Amino acid sequence: MYRKNFKNILLGIMISAGGNLFAQHVEVKVQKDTLFFDTFSENTLDRQKWNVQGTDFWVNNEQQIYIDSSATVFTVKGEKAGGVEVEDALVLKAHYSPNYINYKGNDFDFISGRINTQDKVMFTYGTAAARMKLPKGAGYWPAFWALGGGDWPETGEIDIMEYVGETDWIGVALHGPGYSGETPLVNKYFFPEGEDVTDWHVYSVDWTPEGFDFRVDGRLIYRVTKPMVEHYGKWAFDNPKYLILNLALGGAYPYKTNGVEEPYNGLPASTVELIKSGEAEVLVDWVLITK
Structure with a gap:
C-alpha cells in the first residue's frame, strides 16, 4: 500500500515510467531536482505554498463562486483521505449555498x-x-492546470487535467495567442476498462523548450511539439507558470459536453442533489514539480 512517508517517497524518477503501478503503488523520493512537493499532511492548507481564491473572480459562466473558507478548501486524514491508500489529502469541496x-x-x-x-x-x-x-456527476468541472503570470492567453495555459462529468475520460490542452478557447491543441484520454476518474490517478505533464508530453499514471496520452503550436500562433511557453487546482460547477465546457440548460447551465438536477448531499469533493493526495 502507498504510504506518504518521506522514507518511501520516490516520484521524480518514476513520473514517466508508465503502467498501472503508478496509480496503484507509488513510491516517491524527493530528488535534488524537486522544486515543489506538497503532501497536504498539515492540519490546514500551507499558505506559504498556496493562495486561496476569493469572491473577486468569475469566468466561463461557471455556476459557483469561489470563497476562501475551510468549508471549501481543507485537509483530511485517515479514512476521510481515501482509507488505506492515502494518509492525508487536500479536499476541494462544493456546497449548495444560495445568495x-x-x-x-x-x-x-x-x-x-x-x-x-x-x-x-x-x-x-x-x-x-x-x-x-x-x-462522479455530470457538470462537475475540476481541473489541474498552469497559467503564465501575465495576460491570458498571451502568456499561455497548460491544462494538465480537465474533467466535465463523463467518468470515462479526461481532457488535456494548450491555450495561447491564436489557439485559445476552442483550441485545436486538445486531446481526450479514455481510461482502460475497469478504471475511471473516481479512482486515484496521477495526472502529469513534462514540459521542455521543444514541447509537452501529457501523461496519466505515467502513460503518454498526448504529445505536442513547438512546431505544432506555432502552426496556430505564437509559442507562449518559455515563461514562468504557476499551478492551479479547482472545482468548478457547470459553465461553458460542461454545457458544451452535456447540453444541460436547466436548472443551471451545464449542471443537471441530479448533480445538484449530489452537491446538496455533500458528495462534491475533489481529493488531492500530493502535488509535485520537478525541474
Missing part, C-alpha cells in the same frame, strides 16, 4: 474551492504532477 454575491453583483447558489501557487512557486520547464480522485 452568495460576487464582485460583479452576480448571485450564486453554489460555493467551491480554488487554489494556486502564483508568486509563491513559479516554474519554467520540468514536470508537474498531482495524484487526484474525482467525483
